[in-house]
Amino acid sequence: MFNYIIRRIIYAVPILIGVNLITFSLFFVVNTPDDMARMQLGIKYVTPEAIEKWKKERGYDKPLLLNSDEAGLQKFTQTIFFEKSLAMFVFDFGRADDGRDIAREIKSRMIPSLAIALPVFILGLFVYISTALIMVFFRATNIDFWGVILCVALMSISSLFYIIVGQFLVSKVWHWVPISGFGSGLDAIKFLLLPVIIGIISSAGSHIRWYRTVFLEEMNKEYVRTARAKGLSERLVLFRHVLRNALIPILTGAVVVIPLLFLGSLLVESFFGIPGLGSYTIDAINSQDFAIVRAMVFLGSILYITGLVLTDISYTLVDPRIRLA
Template structure:
């Protein structure tokens, strides 16, 4: 098991190095430092002196990968790649193109993102599993049929519709919650209530349909028929046997998503005015701040790899029969 985790960590590090390098190439293949300077200053008719000044202030006046004007190790270290991308590997995010500390922004905005993501994640899973178990309990009935129809309809609707409809109904018509915004402390509850509700409803359709398929697959197996033959009630069979044996795929999807909770929600945070990492990324994209975007891409890749490793390790905790050679 330790050897397996070690190999997975090595694979993850190799993938992370590749992602860092490919991201750097893609960013600077699409936008050269001159293009970035024009976008930041504004307009195409920008003087050469203004472009060179902007590049010098932000360290973009150096060669991308190899500095042939230097000698020895300086040929590699005195480059944009070494000074702007290599520090990401030790989680030194540096400064944004606007001159702000990216690491400080991430630490500051992580709290609002988690305040929205954790309740949405936990309550969303509980709602989806409970609803899917209800449909399985009343399978082949009208409740099951219309429940599946509802799931298909809900997964066919964009999450953006739920956000706009929720703001219109609960904030504008009923005036139960604020339209958008965020404050610290206990007062954040009234600002997070609507985003959390929207997140739960938008996830209910696809997740409940998926969990229902898992439970129906388990309910037709031999151990379920044996449990019924022993005289167990349908409720005991469903909760004591089917749910427990269907935990493996559920655990895989949930554990893999845990590290990504730190990244926040791009759309929800932007629409509800929550100063989290999701809105931070959107603002950086709109402002053409490529330093922030690269940092967030790297952080997201790191958390995704960590989530996959945690999901693999959780297999053995959910099912002791699973062993890795």
């Protein structure tokens, strides 16, 4: 197990370097340091001297990937890529183009993002699995039929529709919760209630159908027929044996959302004015702040790789037949 974890960590290094390189290249294909300087300085203050000063102050006056004016290793170290990207491997995210410390912003904005993402993840997982189990238990009945119809209908509607309708009805018409904003302590609950409900509903269709498919596949396996032959009730077969053996695909699906638990929901945070990492990323993209975008992509890559390792380890807990060499 220990050797496996070490190998996965070693494999993650070239992956993270590749992600950084691709992000770096894509960003500067459409956005040069001069363009970044013009946007930050504004129309009134754009002069060649001001652009050069802005680039020099923020380290964008060097070549992107290869410095032909230097010799030896400095050809690669005296570049924007080396100074701006490789430092993140020691979690030195540097400063944004407006001068704010990125690491400090991430720490302060992580709590609002987790306040939305964790309830959506935990409550959503309970709702999705429970509903799917009920539909499988009553399979080939009206409950299952109309449940599938409802799931398809939910899948066909954009999450933006739920946000707009929810804000209009619940906040503007009924005045149950604030339309946007965020608070501290228990006061934050009234701001989080609507975004959490919308987060669960907007993903319900696809998740319930997927879990239903997983459970139906398990229902056709040999161990289920054996359990029925031994006289076990359908409820016991479904909720004890089928659910237990379906944990591996459930864990596989859950790992996909691990980065979102920290990085937040881009749409929800932006529309509800929640100062989380999702809205932070959107603002950085709009202002073409490459330092923040690069840091968020790097952080997301680390979280996703960590989730994959934790998922592989959890496989051994739910299925003793799996051993990680």
